[in-house]
Amino acid sequence: MSAPVPSVPPRNDSTMLRIAVPNKGSLSETAVEMLDEAGYATRRDTRELIVPDHRNGVEFFYLRPRDIATYVGSGALDVGITGRDLLLDSGSAATEIAALDFGGSTFRFAGPAGRFSGLADLEGVRVATSYTGLVGAFLEREGVSAQLVKLDGAVESAVALGVADAVADVVSTGSTLRKQGLEIFGPVILESTAVLIGAPREVPGLSTLERRLQGVLVARRYVLMDYDLPATLIEQAVAITPGLESPTVSPLRDREWVAVRVMVPRENTNQVMDELYELGARAILVSQIHAARI
Numbered sequence: 001m002s003a004p005v006p007s008v009p010p011r012n013d014s015t016m017l018r019i020a021v022p023n024k025g026s027l028s029e030t031a032v033e034m035l036d037e038a039g040y041a042t043r044r045d046t047r048e049l050i051v052p053d054h055r056n057g058v059e060f061f062y063l064r065p066r067d068i069a070t071y072v073g074s075g076a077l078d079v080g081i082t083g084r085d086l087l088l089d090s091g092s093a094a095t096e097i098a099a100l101d102f103g104g105s106t107f108r109f110a111g112p113a114g115r116f117s118g119l120a121d122l123e124g125v126r127v128a129t130s131y132t133g134l135v136g137a138f139l140e141r142e143g144v145s146a147q148l149v150k151l152d153g154a155v156e157s158a159v160a161l162g163v164a165d166a167v168a169d170v171v172s173t174g175s176t177l178r179k180q181g182l183e184i185f186g187p188v189i190l191e192s193t194a195v196l197i198g199a200p201r202e203v204p205g206l207s208t209l210e211r212r213l214q215g216v217l218v219a220r221r222y223v224l225m226d227y228d229l230p231a232t233l234i235e236q237a238v239a240i241t242p243g244l245e246s247p248t249v250s251p252l253r254d255r256e257w258v259a260v261r262v263m264v265p266r267e268n269t270n271q272v273m274d275e276l277y278e279l280g281a282r283a284i285l286v287s288q289i290h291a292a293r294i
């Protein structure tokens with residue numbers, strides 16, 4: 001558990017929402033892209049650490065992702081973007097407001113191939129990790145007592161170099177583990193993703209930021225599909241494309257046909273177009289959504 005930040009710095013403008021953004025690492029680029037797509041100012045060069053955005057009444061603080069939960073949990077900043085694993089590891093009082101659909105990873109134990117088969121095998125052994133808060137809490141909940149070896153990164157090397165018997169780390173493709181001759185074992189410690197986190201108090205002005213970020217997620221997840229259809233087939237077509245709430249169905253000049261406009265998950269686009277065509281839909285057009293408020 002990290003120590004709480006001792007004092008909250010004075011706020012020079014209490015009406016500005018103060019937002020923490022990852023300045024480096026896996027989450028930084030996509031977090032900044034999302035804020036840009038949501039209409040906020042972003043930094044022009046990587047040396048800029050504070051970016052005021054007066055037009056939107058917010059101020060951005062570019063910080064190390066690992067530190068963001070500490071700043072937000074102490075109340076020094078209002079909200080932030082970080083990883084769920086980093087939030088839990090910090091022991092901060094900040095809370096998760098929304099998952100952001102990027103920076104997905106799994107947190108797992110791994111050891112030399114064949115050496116460990118389950119959690120119980122960790123009793124009394126050395127486990128290297130950069131996330132001692134997260135792993136310590138997990139092992140305690142599971143009633144396993146292991147010795148944690150805290151490392152900053154490249155944790156997978158710890159076993160070959162003899163400072164630990166097993167590791168607990170972020171796994172994405174699993175390729176780093178495999179290259180070190182390690183294999184995953186035991187239960188999933190955590191499914192992580194980038195999250196929006198908030199201070200443990202009421203944060204005025206948060207709802208606009210949240211709505212804008214949700215709008216970006218919708219614009220990324222969905223496309224807009226238009227098609228023409230014989231009116232008698234509408235129920236079957238709506239079963240294929242139910243939309244978020246209800247598709248827009250408009251009359252055409254030819255009264256036997258209707259025009260349908262509906263949101264479709266981007267990943268299903270071609271499959272849905274095939275199904276609609278087979279049903280009898282024609283002039284099926286797909287467009288990008290640039291922005292959304294749902």
Ligand SMILES: Nc1ncnc2c1ncn2[C@@H]1O[C@H](COP(=O)(O)OP(=O)(O)OP(=O)(O)O)[C@@H](O)[C@H]1O
Pocket residue numbers: 024025026027065066082083084085086103104105153170171172173192193
């Ligand atoms: N392939 C990945 N490797 C590391 N972290 C990832 C990956 N995919 C997603 N993440 C997430 O990114 C966050 C870690 O970001 P952080 O910037 O601390 O580490 P990093 O990307 O490893 O950067 P650094 O180069 O400083 O080690 C965690 O929330 C983690 O779950």
Ligand SMILES: O=P(O)(O)OC[C@H]1O[C@H](OP(=O)(O)OP(=O)(O)O)[C@H](O)[C@@H]1O
Pocket residue numbers: 152153154155156169170171172173174175176177
């Ligand atoms: O499953 P994979 O796709 O191989 O990705 C996981 C690896 O990526 C991260 O390391 P990173 O590159 O951030 O280096 P670090 O260990 O120094 O943080 C993480 O700590 C794992 O080592």
Ligand SMILES: [Mg+2]
Pocket residue numbers: 153
């Ligand atoms: Mg890393």
